[in-house]
Amino acid sequence: MSDTVNICGLSIKRGEKLRTMLPIHDTEISLPLTIINGQQDGHALLLTAGIHGGEYPGIAAAMELGCELEQNQLSGCLVILHPVNIQGFWARREFMVPEDGKNLNRVFPGDEQGTLADKIAHLLSSTFFPLADFYVDMHSGDIHESLHPYVYYPGQPTPEVEAKSRSMAQVLDMEYMVRSLATGGAYNYAASRGLPSILIERGGAGLCLPEDIAAYKKDILNIMRKLNMLPAPLKATPAYSP
Ligand SMILES: [Zn+2]
Numbered sequence: 001m002s003d004t005v006n007i008c009g010l011s012i013k014r015g016e017k018l019r020t021m022l023p024i025h026d027t028e029i030s031l032p033l034t035i036i037n038g039q040q041d042g043h044a045l046l047l048t049a050g051i052h053g054g055e056y057p058g059i060a061a062a063m064e065l066g067c068e069l070e071q072n073q074l075s076g077c078l079v080i081l082h083p084v085n086i087q088g089f090w091a092r093r094e095f096m097v098p099e100d101g102k103n104l105n106r107v108f109p110g111d112e113q114g115t116l117a118d119k120i121a122h123l124l125s126s127t128f129f130p131l132a133d134f135y136v137d138m139h140s141g142d143i144h145e146s147l148h149p150y151v152y153y154p155g156q157p158t159p160e161v162e163a164k165s166r167s168m169a170q171v172l173d174m175e176y177m178v179r180s181l182a183t184g185g186a187y188n189y190a191a192s193r194g195l196p197s198i199l200i201e202r203g204g205a206g207l208c209l210p211e212d213i214a215a216y217k218k219d220i221l222n223i224m225r226k227l228n229m230l231p232a233p234l235k236a237t238p239a240y241s242p
Pocket of ligand 1 (some may be wrong): 017052055139140
């Protein structure tokens with residue numbers, strides 16, 4: 001990737017870190033954004049948390065990683081939105097964007113002229129997905145849902161996108177991987193555009209447990225090691241055979 005990341009009028013040079021609020025077109029709403037442009041060249045990894053605003057462990061992990069990771073540790077660029085559905089987060093709502101009652105994960109690729117959910121989806125589709133080489137979307141069971149941790153990778157795109165997505169899923173400390181044949185959701189849309197993508201599910205029931213946050217951070221660091229964005233060797237995890 002090029003030395004300077006240019007996005008939404010922001011310019012982040014190699015070896016710079018930016019934490020800011022990104023305005024949504026034609027609204028008064030802004031999303032928390034962290035961009036860490038590493039000292040060395042490498043892949044661009046996009047991380048989204050809180051597309052469902054009541055799924056807390058991924059949001060907390062994304063916020064902590066944005067604080068803790070420094071540009072001098074990194075090769076490539078880490079871009080984090082935390083949380084994407086910030087209105088749902090503040091309203092403690094399941095699934096929906098409160099302003100329009102839409103499930104943000106069901107409106108991709110979105111519409112710049114649409115309602116708030118459509119605008120946010122459009123911002124991701126038109127601006128963030130094209131910037132990224134890999135994409136990880138962090139979910140949980142929603143406020144009313146418990147779940148056992150698992151990861152989806154897309155089975156719908158090209159064999160190459162599927163293989164690259166699956167190789168990210170394989171470094172997670174998970175019992176279950178699901179090859180998804182669905183077409184909905186941010187990660188499936190991104191994969192259909194050629195971006196290797198996964199969706200992780202950890203935690204839930206409206207809780208934000210330290211062990212779920214820690215496991216989530218370990219997931220992301222392992223993915224970054226796999227992508228050679230961090231120098232430490234990839235920690236071996238049990239082999240998964242479907
Ligand atoms: Zn979700």
